[in-house]
Amino acid sequence: MTRSSPTPPVHRVALVEDRREVREQWASFLNGFDGFSCVCACASGEEALQAIPPLRPDIVLMDIFLPGMSGIECTVRLKVVIPESRVLILTASDDEEMVFPALEAGADGYLLKHSTPAELHHALLDVLHGGVPMTSGIARRVAGFFRRRGEVRLETARLSQRETEVLDLLAKGFVNKEIADKLSLSVETIRSYLKNIYEKMHVHSRAEAVAKYITGRGGSGTTRS
Numbered sequence: 001m002t003r004s005s006p007t008p009p010v011h012r013v014a015l016v017e018d019r020r021e022v023r024e025q026w027a028s029f030l031n032g033f034d035g036f037s038c039v040c041a042c043a044s045g046e047e048a049l050q051a052i053p054p055l056r057p058d059i060v061l062m063d064i065f066l067p068g069m070s071g072i073e074c075t076v077r078l079k080v081v082i083p084e085s086r087v088l089i090l091t092a093s094d095d096e097e098m099v100f101p102a103l104e105a106g107a108d109g110y111l112l113k114h115s116t117p118a119e120l121h122h123a124l125l126d127v128l129h130g131g132v133p134m135t136s137g138i139a140r141r142v143a144g145f146f147r148r149r150g151e152v153r154l155e156t157a158r159l160s161q162r163e164t165e166v167l168d169l170l171a172k173g174f175v176n177k178e179i180a181d182k183l184s185l186s187v188e189t190i191r192s193y194l195k196n197i198y199e200k201m202h203v204h205s206r207a208e209a210v211a212k213y214i215t216g217r218g219g220s221g222t223t224r225s
Contacts, residue, residue: 011128014040014057016048016074017090018066022113026061026090029117036124045069045077053081059124061111064091064102072105079106086127099138109133155201156213163200166193171210 013030015038017023023041030038039055042048045066052060060078064071075087086108099110109127111120111134123133159167162183169179176194180187194206203209 009035010037011035011059011124012037012039012055012057013059013061013124014038014042014048014052014055014085015061016042016045016052016066016071017061017063018043022063026120029120030061032117033121033124045071045074048074049077052078052085056082057085059127060085060087062087062089062107064089072101075102075105075107088123088127088133110138112138158200159197163193163197166190167197167209167213170194170206171213 013036015023015026015030017026020043023043027038027041030036039057040048040051042051046069048060048062049069060075062071062075066074071089071091075089078085078087087106088109088111089102089107090111090113092113102110109123109132111123115123126133156164156167165183166179169182174182176187176190179185180190183190194209197209198204201209201212203212
């Protein structure tokens with residue numbers, strides 16, 4: 001008596017895409033892949049939040065531009081209730097302004113809508129094995145972002161402790177006189193520190209210095225206190 005081989009698992013995929021023709025095409029792709037099944041196809045983020053969590057899919061393919069709630073906001077909310085589901089962002093744009101908010105929202109990868117079925121299949125397998133699938137263009141943007149951040153950190157590392165204190169207060173929104181008062185220094189001394197900061201960071205204004213400083217820290221700035 002021969003023993004039959006165990007049936008391989010079918011990976012469940014949910015799709016969120018507002019354009020019907022695209023939604024139907026991608027659902028067809030998914031159902032055509034061995035070991036994959038499209039268990040849900042939603043036209044909006046609001047619909048997705050109702051339909052997807054009870055299904056607990058392995059992967060969610062998420063359009064970034066949706067009517068009403070954006071794909072980024074939907075990703076954030078889905079990650080709260082089904083954190084084990086991987087989310088792959090689908091969009092026609094590899095704009096840096098879209099890439100990083102999507103990744104920060106918890107997305108596990110990023111695909112362009114003109115990806116071929118073979119590229120989609122490879123991305124699905126990649127994310128299931130812990131990868132972070134991205135097109136080469138998006139990967140270059142991510143690498144460039146962190147390279148620039150590293151360069152900024154090298155520049156700020158050259159600052160003295162006092163120069164760093166001045167820059168930190170500058171980033172918090174304090175003006176020269178307020179910085180001088182907080183550090184018990186003269187306004188002229190603060191101007192001298194700022195001149196040194198600009199030279200070391202290769203910038204020409206306080207706005208540029210603050211922007212670089214925030215980029216190097218990987219944050220969005222702080223508030224006055």
